[in-house]
Amino acid sequence: MSPGRFAAPAAGCCHGGVLTLDEALELCAAARSAAAEMGIPMSFAVIDPGGHLLALARMDGAPWISADVAQGKAWTAAAYGAPSAAQKEKMAAMPIFASAVTTMTHGRFTPQTGAVPVYRDGALLGALGASGGTGDQDEAVCSSAVQAQGFQVAR
Numbered sequence: 001m002s003p004g005r006f007a008a009p010a011a012g013c014c015h016g017g018v019l020t021l022d023e024a025l026e027l028c029a030a031a032r033s034a035a036a037e038m039g040i041p042m043s044f045a046v047i048d049p050g051g052h053l054l055a056l057a058r059m060d061g062a063p064w065i066s067a068d069v070a071q072g073k074a075w076t077a078a079a080y081g082a083p084s085a086a087q088k089e090k091m092a093a094m095p096i097f098a099s100a101v102t103t104m105t106h107g108r109f110t111p112q113t114g115a116v117p118v119y120r121d122g123a124l125l126g127a128l129g130a131s132g133g134t135g136d137q138d139e140a141v142c143s144s145a146v147q148a149q150g151f152q153v154a155r
Helices: 021-038 066-080 084-091 095-104 135-148
Strands: 043-047 053-058 115-120 123-131
Touching: 021 043, 021 053, 021 123, 021 135, 043 066, 043 135, 053 066, 066 084, 066 115, 066 123, 084 095, 084 135, 115 135, 123 135
Parallel strands: none
Antiparallel strands: 043 053, 043 123, 115 123
């Protein structure tokens, strides 16, 4: 391999351990359908297990800030491999610590209800987060989308 060149990914690397771009976009589309059924414009973010954005969609009429909030919720769910609501519950008694973690993660840690992890065959692939409704509505849309696409929200 010459300097400055990267090796091509191994065959089959994009199935099983990571979400493909198509899968991330399909999660956003499924979430959009679920939110439309509720009549609530939302934003959706798909994050990989390392906290990197794979896909982002904001429905017409969704608040502009909802795109950032959806990313934060998804980042939190991916970081812990659990719904972001679990961190909301955990951090309720520790607001100073929650603020410190948010600062240390450059604002990415968002301990609020509205995101779920995405698992396939027990492997964490990332997370789907939503924002625009109540936290419970956001989480319901995410759970519905993840399951509709054949993934699981728990190991």
